Amino acid sequence: MMKLRAILIMTVYAILVAMTSLWMAKQSYSWFPPEAAAEAKLLDDLFSLFTGLGTFIYLGVIGPFLYSLVFHRASKYDMSDGPPIEGNTWLEIVWTAVPLVLVLTLSFVSYRTYEKMAVRGPMELVHLHMPQIIQPAYAEPFDSKPQQEIQNAVETAPIEQIDVTAKQWAWIFHYPKQDITSTELHLPVDRRVRFTLRSQDVLHGFYIPAFRLKQDVVPNHEIDFELTPVKTGTYRLRDSMFSGTYFAANQADVVVQPFNEYQQWLADAAAGSPTPAFNRAAFEYSQANDRSGTTKDKVAVRGWDTIPPAPPPVVNYAPKREQES
Amino acid sequence: MTNISLEAPEAVRGQPYPGAPDNWKRFFTFSTDHKVIGIQYIVTSFFFFLIGGTLSMIMRGELITPDADLVDRTVYNALFTMHGSIMLFMWTFPVLVGLGNYLVPLMIGARDMAFPRLNAVSFWMVPVVGILMLASFLVPGGPSQSGWWAYPPVSLQNPTGNLLNGQVLWILAVAISGVSSIMGGVNFVTTIFKMRAPGMTWFRTPAFVWSVLGAQLIQLYGLPALTGGAVMLLLDITIGTSFFAPERGGNPILYQHFFWFYSHPAVYVMVLPAFGIFSEVLPVHARKPLFGYRVIAASSILITVVSGAVWVHHMFASATPGWMRILFMVTSMLVAIPSGIKVFGWVATIWGGKIRFTTPMLFALGGISNWLFAGITGIFLASVPIDIHVNNTYFVVGHFHYVLYGAIVMGIYAAIYHWFPKMTGRMYYEGLGKLHFALTYLGTALTFLPMHPAGLMGMPRRVASYDLEFAYWNVLASIGGFLLGLSTLPFILNMVSAWIRGEKVGNNPWRAYGLEWLTSSPPTVENFEETPVVVSGPYGYGRNQPLVGNIPNPGLTQFPESLTQQQTS
Ligand code: HEM
Ligand SMILES: [Cu+2]
Ligand SMILES: [Cu+2]
Numbered sequence: 025m026m027k028l029r030a031i032l033i034m035t036v037y038a039i040l041v042a043m044t045s046l047w048m049a050k051q052s053y054s055w056f057p058p059e060a061a062a063e064a065k066l067l068d069d070l071f072s073l074f075t076g077l078g079t080f081i082y083l084g085v086i087g088p089f090l091y092s093l094v095f096h097r098a099s100k101y102d103m104s105d106g107p108p109i110e111g112n113t114w115l116e117i118v119w120t121a122v123p124l125v126l127v128l129t130l131s132f133v134s135y136r137t138y139e140k141m142a143v144r145g146p147m148e149l150v151h152l153h154m155p156q157i158i159q160p161a162y163a164e165p166f167d168s169k170p171q172q173e174i175q176n177a178v179e180t181a182p183i184e185q186i187d188v189t190a191k192q193w194a195w196i197f198h199y200p201k202q203d204i205t206s207t208e209l210h211l212p213v214d215r216r217v218r219f220t221l222r223s224q225d226v227l228h229g230f231y232i233p234a235f236r237l238k239q240d241v242v243p244n245h246e247i248d249f250e251l252t253p254v255k256t257g258t259y260r261l262r263d264s265m266f267s268g269t270y271f272a273a274n275q276a277d278v279v280v281q282p283f284n285e286y287q288q289w290l291a292d293a294a295a296g297s298p299t300p301a302f303n304r305a306a307f308e309y310s311q312a313n314d315r316s317g318t319t320k321d322k323v324a325v326r327g328w329d330t331i332p333p334a335p336p337p338v339v340n341y342a343p344k345r346e347q348e349s
Numbered sequence: 350m351t352n353i354s355l356e357a358p359e360a361v362r363g364q365p366y367p368g369a370p371d372n373w374k375r376f377f378t379f380s381t382d383h384k385v386i387g388i389q390y391i392v393t394s395f396f397f398f399l400i401g402g403t404l405s406m407i408m409r410g411e412l413i414t415p416d417a418d419l420v421d422r423t424v425y426n427a428l429f430t431m432h433g434s435i436m437l438f439m440w441t442f443p444v445l446v447g448l449g450n451y452l453v454p455l456m457i458g459a460r461d462m463a464f465p466r467l468n469a470v471s472f473w474m475v476p477v478v479g480i481l482m483l484a485s486f487l488v489p490g491g492p493s494q495s496g497w498w499a500y501p502p503v504s505l506q507n508p509t510g511n512l513l514n515g516q517v518l519w520i521l522a523v524a525i526s527g528v529s530s531i532m533g534g535v536n537f538v539t540t541i542f543k544m545r546a547p548g549m550t551w552f553r554t555p556a557f558v559w560s561v562l563g564a565q566l567i568q569l570y571g572l573p574a575l576t577g578g579a580v581m582l583l584l585d586i587t588i589g590t591s592f593f594a595p596e597r598g599g600n601p602i603l604y605q606h607f608f609w610f611y612s613h614p615a616v617y618v619m620v621l622p623a624f625g626i627f628s629e630v631l632p633v634h635a636r637k638p639l640f641g642y643r644v645i646a647a648s649s650i651l652i653t654v655v656s657g658a659v660w661v662h663h664m665f666a667s668a669t670p671g672w673m674r675i676l677f678m679v680t681s682m683l684v685a686i687p688s689g690i691k692v693f694g695w696v697a698t699i700w701g702g703k704i705r706f707t708t709p710m711l712f713a714l715g716g717i718s719n720w721l722f723a724g725i726t727g728i729f730l731a732s733v734p735i736d737i738h739v740n741n742t743y744f745v746v747g748h749f750h751y752v753l754y755g756a757i758v759m760g761i762y763a764a765i766y767h768w769f770p771k772m773t774g775r776m777y778y779e780g781l782g783k784l785h786f787a788l789t790y791l792g793t794a795l796t797f798l799p800m801h802p803a804g805l806m807g808m809p810r811r812v813a814s815y816d817l818e819f820a821y822w823n824v825l826a827s828i829g830g831f832l833l834g835l836s837t838l839p840f841i842l843n844m845v846s847a848w849i850r851g852e853k854v855g856n857n858p859w860r861a862y863g864l865e866w867l868t869s870s871p872p873t874v875e876n877f878e879e880t881p882v883v884v885s886g887p888y889g890y891g892r893n894q895p896l897v898g899n900i901p902n903p904g905l906t907q908f909p910e911s912l913t914q915q916q917t918s
Contacts, residue, residue: 055802055805055806056805056806057806057807066734067734067735067737067738070732070734070735071729071735071738074728074729074732074735078725078726078728078729081725082721082722082725085692085693085696085721086718086721088696088700089696089699089714089717089718092696092699092700092701092702092704093699093704093714096635096699096700096701096702096703096704097703097704097705097706098636098703098704098705102703103860104636104703104891105636105637105703105890105891105892106635106636106637106701106702106703106890106891107637107701107891108637108638108889108890108891108892109637109638109640109697109701110638110639110640110641110642110886110888111640111641111642111643111644112641112697115697116641116644116690119689119690119693120644120686120690123685123686123689123690124686127682127683127685127686127728128679128682130682130728130732131678131679131682131732134678134732134733134734134735135675135678135733137734138671138674138675138733138734141734143737144671225502226502226503226506226601227500227502227503227601229666229741229809231741231807231809233738233806233807234807236734236737236738237737237738238666238737238738238740238741239666239737240666240667240668242595242601242602242667242668243502243595243596243601244595244598244600245668247668260807260816262807262809263809264666264740264741264742264809265500265666265741266495266496266498266500266503266741266810266811267503268426268494268495268503268506269422269423269426269494270422271422271426271811271812272417272422272809272811272812272813272814272815273422273814308422312421326421326424327420327421327422327423327424327427327491328423328424328427328490328491328492328494328508328515329423329489329490329491329508329509330422330423330494330508331506331508
């Protein structure tokens with residue numbers, strides 16, 4: 025009788041937990057910025073799976089935990105001990121095997137997702153000295169169903185090539201074909217883009233949250249990096265690897281636009297004459313070091329020495345938005 | 350058979366060596382008594398916990414608004430560098446070494462550590478490290494601003510041009526702390542291997558001792574790498590070698606390998622003893638044997654081994670090749686298994702028990718629930734694609750503070766409350782303890798949960814300012830942070846007043862098993878009047894069997910009357 029009741033309770037609880045986990049898995053999509061790249065879709069699906077399983081494990085363990093806290097408390101003058109159960113081989117084997125299977129599955133699924141993202145460009149192949157291993161994944165970057173169109177576009181459209189330079193503290197984007205320099209990153213929608221990432225001084229991190237992608241930029245290394253934007257709009261690129269004093273201000277806008285608008289932008293920029301762009305780090309540094317005090321900003325505590333920022337980059341195009349701030 | 354009385358004679362109580370000052374002054378001497386050294390470690394590190402905590406309050410003050418308007422960016426960078434360094438090198442490591450120092454010899458029935466003088470030297474290096482760390486606030490140019498990772502090239506840039514600068518002081522401090530920890534590691538490992546009481550086989554050794562053994566083995570294999578990396582960094586800064594300096598052809602990624610080869614396992618140097626504490630506290634306050642004791646004990650060693658092969662998961666976004674990313678993803682996920690085994694064991698331990706919500710029990714339970722959460726987000730981080738999005742964001746900051754504050758600090762509190770009557774012979778005040786727990790648990794959730802969504806949205810860590818979209822979560826985190834600051838006040842009040850005039854509660858107020866409860870509280874100089882001869886396993890709750898053959902069963906001691914009332918209410 026007792027046993028039946030216990031089984032019943034456990035079944036009901038398991039169903040509730042499963043439903044909650046499903047709900048959380050769905051919910052997890054809303055925790056992210058918009059899915060602006062094909063890779064973002066892949067990541068969000070993977071994350072949702074992890075969230076679902078994670079919730080299931082969490083509730084699966086915390087339920088019995090709370091249950092015993094509530095129902096297995098010693099009563100007031102009870103000085104006796106609980107039952108001296110020390111272990112149960114069968115149970116111990118099960119709860120080693122289940123997590124083992126689980127993490128191996130999660131590793132495998134993660135690997136598949138990583139393979140599909142194929143974020144590393146051909147440089148990776150050179151480093152590895154075994155192109156044939158990476159090649160298949162590289163040639164087939166996407167899920168077949170929801171992104172068939174993107175895949176077609178990618179296979180037919182040429183890859184855009186953009187050089188990215190990071191320094192203390194600015195992002196500079198160079199379009200080699202048109203020889204254009206900009207402090208705003210413009211990308212055509214639905215095309216595979218290849219970046220060559222370079223750093224002039226320290227480690228930086230190339231990170232666009234809306235794309236869910238990140239790559240450290242290492243001095244003395246040229247790092248190829250690929251992605252496919254799939255949603256027009258303006259997003260934020262942030263430095264993700266701590267790079268010194270003005271690290272937090274080392275950001276740039278990323279504009280994803282239809283191919284014709286993108287080309288128009290390139291044409292307009294090519295016509296613009298090179299001018300120094302607004303640079304947050306250089307601006308703050310000049311304010312803090314302004315002895316006359318006319319432009320002093322409102323910081324309560326002034327600090328210690330810093331590396332002076334590099335002078336503002338000279339570019340064909342600089343975003344309006346930053347000049348205003 | 351010797352009859353030990355409930356109260357040790359006043360003259361013997363806690364006296365470190367014949368002729369030593371028999372009062373608080375002994376804690377300021379070069380004592381070689383592991384118990385005095387243990388308390389020296391604990392009190393010193395708590396002092397630094399408060400300093401590190403104060404720095405974090407200023408950081409959260411800065412981050413309550415999006416702009417960098419409270420402190421300058423250089424100050425903010427110095428703050429998180431010193432906060433992280435102090436919290437790890439001056440608080441978590443030392444306080445856990447202190448607990449280990451106090452407890453391990455008592456738990457294994459030894460008279461002291463294997464090398465008492467070495468032990469004292471290891472301790473006295475800690476204040477030296479602390480002074481170096483704090484001194485960096487006074488040198489021109491201020492403290493290091495490169496984070497507790499001190500990644501080159503940022504850590505090689507020296508804006509002051511002085512040879513004596515915050516970064517150099519930081520490296521010296523870390524190197525000395527490393528030497529002190531290696532000495533401690535040798536001492537612990539030798540003690541645990543060689544000095545267990547007769548009859549204490551490996552599978553009669555308490556889980557806490559196993560966990561300390563695992564942690565200290567990591568110190569021995571890992572620290573040389575960190576110390577080596579630090580020395581190379583120092584050479585790069587001072588005499589211009591080119592190990593890591595890219596402008597001279599060095600490779601900054603190499604440093605990351607040195608650093609994380611130690612610093613990932615270092616997480617387990619800190620969390621393993623906390624696991625050990627949970628494993629000791631739960632059986633006592635649930636009055637059941639530790640479920641799956643052998644597996645829990647062995648899993649500590651498994652963690653020690655596996656965590657030596659996962660360090661690259663901190664470098665997934667560095668220029669790490671794809672095959673390495675995948676390999677280290679799998680090894681990292683595997684660490685979840687021994688950790689998971691422990692959690693299941695703890696849940697099974699309290700299942701069907703006679704649970705009492707004493708303060709140490711509350712902290713242990715709270716710590717376990719936080720660890721469960723942190724462990725799951727840890728699996729997220731091990732997955733390469735997920736890590737590519739969230740690493741170096743606030744998701745990671747939330748995750749590791751759940752480990753550090755949620756599980757480890759909670760475990761430390763659990764230990765301090767649990768063994769407080771052993772260390773002082775007096776009982777802490779339950780009411781204050783519960784208040785402390787409530788504030789800590791709520792504060793942890795309010796501070797560190799909101800960091801996860803902020804990170805998923807893309808807020809990078811180590812930023813003095815941020816975009817408006819992150820403001821909501823940061824305001825919550827800041828309020829929580831101040832709450833955590835507040836939470837330490839009832840703790841300090843409790844410890845100080847209870848030590849001076851708390852109720853005297855005899856040798857074994859919890860009616861606990863374990864050798865440490867067989868001796869007087871506080872224990873005498875030599876710990877045991879007669880070396881205990883162990884005749885059974887460590888968690889004999891509910892089966893009325895003696896733990897040792899030559900000293901009366903500690904389970905016979907009764908609860909003091911006042912406690913009986915409180916604990917069951
Ligand atoms: C009141 C409690 C605490 C608060 C409010 C707090 C807050 C913070 C904040 C805001 C950061 C900066 C995160 C970033 O931008 O990377 C940080 C970093 C850090 N904290 Fe805490 N923290 C607290 C307690 C602790 C404790 C107890 C520990 C260790 C036991 C700890 C260890 C660290 C470490 C290692 C870092 C990284 C520093 C770095 O990036 O160099 N914190 N903390
Ligand atoms: Cu790690
Ligand atoms: Cu972690």
